[in-house]
Amino acid sequence: MAKNTVLTLLEMKEKKEKISQVTCYDYTTAQIAEKAGINTVLVGDSLGMTMQGYETTLPVSMDEMVIYGRSVKRGLKDAFLIVDMPFMSYQSSTKKAVESAGRLIKETGANAVKLEGGAIVSAKIKAITDAGIPVCAHIGMTPQSVNAFGGFKVQGKGEENAKRLLKDALEVEKAGAFMCVLECVPPKLASVITQKVKMVTIGIGAGSGCDGQVLVIQDLLGISDQTPKFVKKYANLSEIMTNALIQYDKDVKSGDFPNMEQTYSKSDCSDDFLKKLELL
Numbered sequence: 198m199a200k201n202t203v204l205t206l207l208e209m210k211e212k213k214e215k216i217s218q219v220t221c222y223d224y225t226t227a228q229i230a231e232k233a234g235i236n237t238v239l240v241g242d243s244l245g246m247t248m249q250g251y252e253t254t255l256p257v258s259m260d261e262m263v264i265y266g267r268s269v270k271r272g273l274k275d276a277f278l279i280v281d282m283p284f285m286s287y288q289s290s291t292k293k294a295v296e297s298a299g300r301l302i303k304e305t306g307a308n309a310v311k312l313e314g315g316a317i318v319s320a321k322i323k324a325i326t327d328a329g330i331p332v333c334a335h336i337g338m339t340p341q342s343v344n345a346f347g348g349f350k351v352q353g354k355g356e357e358n359a360k361r362l363l364k365d366a367l368e369v370e371k372a373g374a375f376m377c378v379l380e381c382v383p384p385k386l387a388s389v390i391t392q393k394v395k396m397v398t399i400g401i402g403a404g405s406g407c408d409g410q411v412l413v414i415q416d417l418l419g420i421s422d423q424t425p426k427f428v429k430k431y432a433n434l435s436e437i438m439t440n441a442l443i444q445y446d447k448d449v450k451s452g453d454f455p456n457m458e459q460t461y462s463k464s465d466c467s468d469d470f471l472k473k474l475e476l477l
Contacts, residue, residue, distance in 0.1 A: 201236050201277035203309070203331050203375050209236075209408070210397050216409025218399055219417070222248050222265050226414060227272025235276055237399075239311065239333075239411060240266045242281040243340070247415050254340045257283045259297060266305030279333050279376075280307040284341045287312050287321055294321040298330050311378065313339035315365020319372040326373030334369035334396075336362060337403065338381035353382045366390045366398075378411065379403040381427075402427035 199205065209216055218237040221227050222244045230238055244265055245257040266280040280301045287294035298310045309331035312318060322332050337352040353362040362382065369377055376397040379387045384404025391398040391407050400407030402425065416424045419433040448454035 200275045203277075206236065206277065206397050207375060207395070210395075216397060216399065218409055218411035219414045220244075220247075220411065221269050221272075221414055224268045224272040227269040227276075230414070231273050231276050236409070237277040237279060237411075238269060238273060240269050240278070240280045240305075240307070241311075241413070242283045243413055247413060247421070255284045259283060259286050259300065262286075262301060263304045266301065266307055270306040277309070278305075278307045279309045279311050280305050282310050282312040287318070291321050291324045294318075295324050295328050298325045298332075299328065302330055309333055309376070311335055313341050315362070316368035319368045322369055322372035322374050331376075332372075332374045333376040333378065333399075334366075334374040335378040335380065336365045336369065336382075337379050340380075352380075353386045359383075359386050362386060363390055363393065366394055370394045370396045379407055 206216060216236045217234075218239055219230055219235055220241040220243055221230050221238045222240060227238060240262065242254040242257040242262065244261070245251040245254045248265070249257075249261075251257075262280055262283050266278075270278055282294070282297055282301065286297040294312070298312075301307055301310050310325065311333040312321070312325075313335040315334070315336045318334075322334060325332050353359050363386075366377060366379075374396055376399060377394070378399045378401060379390060380401045380403065382390075382400075382403040384406055387398065387400055387403035388406030397409065398407040399409045399411050401411050412428060413421070415421045416428040417431050419430040420435050420438070422435070424430065445454065
């Protein structure tokens with residue numbers, strides 16, 4: 198697989214080649230995503246829910262994004278790595294936004310950062326890109342605004358909201374974003390946005406008209422207990438893993454594990470010496 202870069206991803210859009218993206222949070226899973234040929238990997242602040250058990254993404258810290266981000270980076274070679282900017286790492290000021298983005302790039306080795314919001318964060322996107330850091334924007338259902346939205350709801354319904362989302366897309370592109378996640382956006386609107394912008398659009402619950410798609414890897418592998426409507430499960434690893442652990446538990450308790458195949462049989466000590474040890 199060729200190295201994925203900002204340029205190659207934009208070229209894929211021009212050629213109408215679809216782009217794959219998954220969220221990933223650890224080294225081992227990153228290696229699997231790399232082997233599968235996934236184009237882009239996102240270390241999302243969704244790790245707060247998927248990996249840490251929170252109800253929202255809001256508790257996730259910069260320190261945690263750095264730890265998870267650099268773990269994933271070690272498992273990648275050609276996939277393009279994007280790391281989320283967590284809640285309140287960029288909202289308070291443009292200066293803080295640039296510093297936070299710089300820290301994520303320096304300490305994780307990521308290729309780009311992602312932040313949520315449309316026109317309201319365009320000045321921060323411009324400042325970050327002016328600092329030489331590629332930016333992926335995120336509009337529609339933005340999880341860090343869950344309290345303002347009153348829950349995880351589809352965005353862009355109705356003419357006024359549709360106009361606002363299109364404006365958001367155009368503003369973040371003008372500010373320098375090379376990519377934008379469209380989350381929980383009506384499919385026809387997502388298609389219009391995709392056609393109107395030169396930046397790459399990545400859909401999640403936004404239909405097939407986007408330039409690419411992203412799913413949480415635990416959802417598509419069937420590890421999560423509950424998954425949104427827009428998820429397609431490509432496996433049921435939860436059942437496979439559970440059955441494997443049930444069998445392991447039985448083998449341990451019955452004494453079937455470990456057997457000689459899983460045991461280091463050779464010893465530097467003689468049987469006579471070991472018998473003497475028993476007498477001590």
